[in-house]
Amino acid sequence: MIDIAGWAPEPQETTEVIDAAPSVALAGLLDAAPPGDELPPLWQWLHFLERPAQRELGPDGHPREGRFLPPIPERRRMFAGGRFRVREPLRVADAVTRRTELVSTAVKQGRSGEMLFVTVRHTFSRDGTEVAVEEQDLVYRSGGEASRPAEVSFEAPEVKAPWTLPVTADPVMLFRFSALTYNAHRIHYDEAYATEVEGHGGLVVHGPLLAILCLEPPRRAGLKVNEVSFRARRPVYARQPFVAAGSPDGTLSIEAPGVTAMTATFA
Template identity: 75%
Template structure:
């Protein structure tokens, strides 16, 4: 039974000067040109990174403890979605403060047992002025293996959406994104761990990477996104062809093989 009674972490602030190198590295990963002085929405995920000592990591690659990591046994973490409102973009060269705070927690019953839903809010301040607010929804469960992994499909998804970006995330791309975001979660690079411990049929494509790819569609069409909401629905696995789809009306999606919707998003 998940019990987090008394867990109420205090808000925490981190200040960083935004440099150009991470954005240039992500642009290379996405086979696109580096952005101008303004960071595209969600590219703030390359900054304000936690860099714990190796001795503080658990068997899954995540820190054993952290300010916004719930104190539950055998913790397994999944990225569920989030929201972002941009008043003013983060700019390269800016000194920005990120204030992180716990917004809500809820225990719900899932297919594999109890799940803990946690929402964390990040408020970005420049010279004391709020310029952006992001909320991340994270899901935690207790325990190890969750059943025998099913064989993933590799059938190319069909789409007739006005905007389409076709992708296949191989292990090299997943490794590079893990390195850029300092994410040591083993489901993204250790196939034995991903399949035999956490019950996936292969390496898992990062939820944040899928969200960034969704926003690549309006960005490459010249739209300036000021508000975004996205939700992860199904995992996408390494070497699976998938399609990122969208339209000018603000609807975005990640479509996995078999026409399975892996992520939905809206923007304005």
């Protein structure tokens, strides 16, 4: 039974000068032109990174302990979704302060047992003025026997939408995104671990990468996005063809073989 009684982490603040290099690197990964001095929404995930010592990592590659990591045994983490609102864009050479705080927790019963839903808020400020707010929804469960790996289809989905961006995330892309975000979770690079320990159908495409790809069609169409909300619904695996689809009406999605893997809205 998940028990987090007494877990109430204090807010934490970190200040960083925004460097251009991570955005240039991500643009290369996406085969796109660099965005210039303004960070596109969600590209702040390349900044304010935690860099724990090797000895601090657990068997899954995640840190064993952390201020906003719940104290539950054999913790497994899933990226569920989030929201981001921009008042003014984060810019290269800005000194930005990020304040992180726990917003809510809820224990729910799922198909695989009890799950802990956690929402964490990041507030970004420049010269003492709030410029953007992000909320991340994360799901944790205690480890146990892996479920049987899912059957994975590699048939390209047929998608009809005003915007379509076909993508196939191979292991090289996953490795590069893990490096850019300093993400050591083994489900993204260790196929035996992903399938045999966590029960996935292959290497897992990062939820944040899917969310960034959701916003690529409006970004490439030249639209300014001030708000985005997204929800992860199904995993996407390496080598599966998928489509980042959307419309100027504000709807976006990741369409994978046979499933909608992520839905999003923007304004």
